[in-house]
Amino acid sequence: MIDAEAPKVARGDALSKARFTLTSAGRFGAAIILFWLIVAIVGPFVAPFTLGEFVSDEGFAPPGGASLLGADYLGRDMFSRIVHSAWLTLGMAGAATLIATSVGSALGIFAAIKGGWTDMIISRIVDTFHSFPTLMLGLVVIAALGPSSALLILMTGLIYATSVYRIARALGMDIVVMDYVQVARARGEHTSWILFHEILPNAATPLVVDFGIRLSFSILFLSSLSFLGLGVQPPYADWGSLVRENMLGLISGSLAAIYPALAIASFTIGLNLIVDDFAASSGRAISGKIA
Amino acid sequence: MLTLILQRLGVGLLTLWLVTILVFIGTELLPGDVAEAVLGQSATPEAVAALRTEMGLDRPAIVRYFEWISGMLTGDLGASLASGAQISGLIAERFSNTLLLAGLTAFLVVPSAILLGLVAAMYPESIFDRIVSVATMFLVAVPEFLLGTLLVLVFAVQLRWLPAISYTTEFRSFGHLIETLALPVLTLSLVLLAQMARMTRSTILNILNSSYIEMAVLKGVRRHRIVFRHALVNAMSPIANVIALNLAYLVSGVVIVETIFAYPGLAKLIVDGVSSRDFPVIQACAMIFCTAYILFILVADVAAILSNPRLRRKAH
16 A cells, blocks of 8 residues: 555566675674574573572572572573573564465465456455554454464464565566566466466565564564563563563662563564675665565 | 545545454454453353343344444444443543653654754765664664663663653643653654654665756755755655654554553553453554554555655556
């Protein structure tokens, strides 16, 4: 519906040739991402305490001894809680983004190939969902169905699939009219063959860049829901719910709420640094657009 | 052009209608209807059935949908399930609080974001431009609650200049109003400022790269004259588009910020409503937020049409 916002992406064939090199900022971003991925996978096995283990009798105990970052509002080790909740935070966002990218790009390119009525019907439906503020859509769905992890992932994935759809459709529209696609059609190739051999390889790079942007949106969205108390529910925790739990300690000067918020910020900033490099080497700053 | 704008208005109304259907389906037809939500899981089937009849839930959904719509149009939003209070009363006070927060933010952010974006675009790759680019990139990537908590830590806990929460809106004086709203407005402003400045910068940079500007440069027109007489005139509508799109962001930004500072606004009402499954409250608040959002997007659309001669001529 917003034409000025519609993604303008370079032609697919030019993009696939773009050489991808990381600047120092991009390498820094990659290092942050790698660090958190290792923490998420290895962390739970090496963390000093478990998710629910108490290190102090009082809430918001200052750092000291085995407790690197102090205690949370109940007296549990903050450092271990951040490490233990990394996989849920990143895993849920990653799964949601995989859904968004696969569903969104499949539908978008399908609509671009088919055109006509198929395209119009899918586009209208997607536009309607897209014109909902994402957070409101999330709140209504959670109110109706309750906050289960599977629902949160599916919902986030489908919400962002609408954004991916628009980008994939625009890309597909550009590629469908290329000579090599026309030739393939004239040869009598099947639609699915054209999709996998001609269109997808040429649309891959911008879709990967978009995956990075969408992943950082998903993390921010899911942790916002948890921060509102409507996302991941205790006894489980993600970084957003850790911020929420420990907000009250802020007034007494406890940094317990700041650490998980910093964890989220560092991950999304790292992602943005990589995406900026990727986008720059594809010739267009897709990251500059807010979709 | 007028037909195109009217067409957009029609699409906006159509979207709003589809949104009412989605909100209604979302909160009425999905598992666990309102009667079950009120009575809880331990309620006997008889009690649920009785309450269902009493609330009119046994009638067809379509009838209730039209009752809901007509009630909304005449200002009757029904009663809250949690407190039994009239929703229109609950909303009236909180709506003005949210409007105050969002309005103040917009008032501060719009001029400063445009100025920042404009100067950054006028001197691309300069130190100033780099600082703006990096700072806004960080601000956009960071969650609102990190900014909020950091600001509280600095201004409320360390410096003790401002209160950490803003739960009152009974302002004793103008100074008190500023003191109470400073942190929520600042948090919201920083995020909005970053997004808007980034988009303004790329919009103006886009125009400065067009061939008629190159022509003006080759003619020897001075830099300021190029920016203010040639570029800015053409940048008006795209910038209006950027402003409207970003103000639409306020709809979700306000929800987080009100929660951080326990500010008694509409967002607090809907978040509490979701926790307690207070469906009439959710419906009413969601409709207000969605209407505001669609309105901003519509304004952005119209601005885009006005700015693009190709869109002006042919229907899209």
